[in-house]
Amino acid sequence: METQKIQAYGDELYAALRECRMVDPLTEREPDISIEDAYAISSHILSRRLADGERLIGKKIGVTSAAVQNMLGVNQPDFGYLTDRMVVEEGGVLNISKLMIQPRAEGEIAFVLKKDLQGPGITATDVLQATDFIVPCFEIVDSRIRDWKIGIEDTVADNASCGYFTLGQMAVDPRSIDLSTCGMVVELNGQVISTGAGAAALGSSPVSCVVWLANTLGRLGTSLKAGEVILSGSLVPLQPIKPGDCMAVSIGGIGRTSVRFD
């Protein structure tokens, strides 16, 4: 796809993000769109956000569960960019009626790095060594694509359907946790709606997702940086939310975080 088109689609998705409106799937309009095109569009959106004064603070990994991979017909995850404007403080209220289009919440484990990770060739051991701490996390995803009718290229182009996220305040050393078996409980308005465990991430563990990201970025010539926040992917099914809902996620050995929606 030529640069002009990439910029045009990026501008369109950026405008949709800012104005909270939906656009038709890119995969319907551009049947030949490639994953590389989609990442280029996402990168253009990021440049627009940075030009607005937003600060890049990390990355998110998506499409990490077997269910979502099967739905999208892919066998690998994707990633998007996190900026400071996406942060909702722990226990805070996210005004979804004003800020979001068709939000869904997912429980995750976030990694905060203390060392750079330069792929390719990054292993799980490297990720554990480079991780300062992990925290429980809610990611509130949203799609600017009409009715979530996404192909993998649509969600990649749309910054991996990123919206907002909230991090718990219990920082835990990953060395003390079995990240593959640690269990997750998600409650919506006081009712348990789903449970999961670390192995929901790529059938392995959230660490494997960070490994994938470091190596994928390495092939693109960039690296993960010390201080970055990495959302490692949902361990439970996505939950549509509406104003008035409150949600809590608890993770074995890691802690709990909650968020309310307005």
Place this chain on the structure above:
Amino acid sequence: MSTLDKTTIENLAEHLENAELNAQAVTKITDDYPDMDWEDAYDIQWEIRRRKEARGTRVTGLKMGLTSWAKMKQMGVETPIYAFLADYFSIDEGAEINTSELIHPKVEAEIAVITNRVLKGPGCTIAQVMAAIEAVVPAIEVIDSRYENFRFDLKSVVADNASSSRFITGGRLRRIDQVDLKTLGVVMEKNGEVVELGSGASVLGHPAAAVSMLANMLAERGEEIPAGTFIMTGGVTAAVAIEAGDSISVRYEELGSITINVV
């Protein structure tokens, strides 16, 4: 209020126990007794238990089934179901699940507890249960409905001892103050691939709630949970069908793992 007379209860118990012992599927009993009620269903189960004990079989534990709120809602009931575990149901880790002894087995990953004092309802609470848990241990349950093609309703299942057939324990033991039963994660692999996962809260929001409900349900029959009872609290994961040649491995947060081969 039961609707079936003693002879019918005894006949149905014999019928269902034979189906279990001979590994032969039968049609669901409510086809012939559409009006039977919950008390009838448990009467049949208790009669199967009496038959086994009369032959010298020991009851080595209890189990809870239908412990997911979603499944209970689906089935239109407000309580889970319970059943007993006979001594020969137990398979040691390292031994094998022999499918020739079973009809159409499935496995579920569970969190089990061993109590250290009597738990008696009504009014038994999660707090009392937690205070009475001597140990938390991991378990795999093998369920094997005796009904053809899994065609059954809940009363038929209760009469059939809640499909109980085998169970495996192993891994490592923890005290109740060393684990968080709600967030305790469980990952089931079949032939090396993750097939099911979840955490303890899948069991009625808290696995100890399964035990308090058990005590309260038993109280309705004037029974209690004796001290030292091994109790499987209910499936954390959905049931997974198994066949000869499969290898099932379940990893538990803080409780080690259990691997069992199917022949």
